Amino acid sequence: MLFCIVIASTFFNIFLLNFVNCDGIFYLQRVPSSCVQTTVTMTEDNTTTTNCFIFSWQQIADLTTIYTTYQDPTTNQTFYARIAALTVLGTIDNHDLDYHCPPSGYNGVAPGCSTPNNTHLVVLHINALDNKLYSINVILSGTPFPSLSSLVNNQPPFGTARHVFDGGISSQSTGYLKICKRNSSTQCPNTNTSAHALPYPLPSNTGYGIFGIKMYNFVTNSVWIMDDVNQILICTAGTTYYYFNSTGFFIYDYSSNTCTWSPACNYQCEVYNYNSRFLDYAGEWVITKKWGVGDVKPVAAQAWIGNAIDAAGIFPVILYTDNATGHYIGLDKLDPIPMSNMGASYWYTAHDDTIVGESVLKYHPNVVDVGCVSQLSDWTGPISDGEMIMTSKDIRLILWATFFLYFFVA
Structure with a gap:
């Protein structure tokens, strides 16, 4: 059992010093x-020493943003997933976690893109009841940025590092958090690490929800319609x-x-x-609150932390997939520059299987509506119909139709 011990004395309090010794673990x-x-x-001392990381409590207090609140189903504890770009000094075993x-x-x-020196992009897990810090995910940037074709699932250089404090650490407003x-x-x-893997590719799915940027208190609608067959x-x-x-x-x-047309990133990219x-x-994570969404029905999701690489380039995220279906249901995006309200968030409150060869074609405005092309086939190419996917709703309809035909038509 990991634990924390608070040590205080009259002498230390005079100088507003308050030491907390806590055992933890750190790993990539x-x-x-x-x-x-x-x-x-x-401690109040931010002098770097060998095999130590030093965080600023004041910066943690000032530069964290909450888009997601979740419940851990194994403990029933509720956590704020706070995202931040923090100035952190030092290394452990020469592991440089700077983004x-x-x-x-x-x-x-x-x-x-620019990132200040000694910047860690982190997800802080703060207990909603006791306001203690229980763990930190540090997002690794992927340096030295090998070619995409050489990357292997669950192997460096991408991924995360983790600090874990089982006893939790009480949040402070001043001083430094020193992890050695x-x-x-x-x-x-x-x-x-291969026990869990993102579905590859993500299942074709349709989502309706919001896109929001907390810094501007901006929330708007968002749609995601993915047809992998086509x-x-x-x-x-x-x-x-x-x-x-x-x-x-x-775009x-x-x-x-x-x-505007861009060949820089296609569907697969x-x-x-x-x-x-x-x-x-x-x-x-059982998501219980999302900033920008008025009323969230709790949803069991698998959370993934690391980097997204898409048409916007490469950027750190928390990405969420539905635990039952594997559908993509949103992400929280981090920015590399420290700021009080960072990032952005997509969250789809309604999602279902995409109807292959149909859902995208029925959506408006499509590329013809907005004048990108003169006919839809110029963009879609030949359209393939998908195999029928039987869902519980389909089964109920079939049973009702069978019942109706047997008793009222026969």
């Missing part, structure tokens, strides 16, 4: 040999529409009435890079 989720026991100290922007052009990423290596360990739960996808964020096919994508902006090459399994 994809590197079993990285597991170490740690000692955590709360580095990818080079311009990496999988289509546009120029302009104590001994190597075998306690870390990363021995079977390699076409529609994704929207308010008045901006993205239409992907097998060769590239259109349509309603406010300027402009449609947008969808197939949401996989276990870039994202680590973070557990089953």
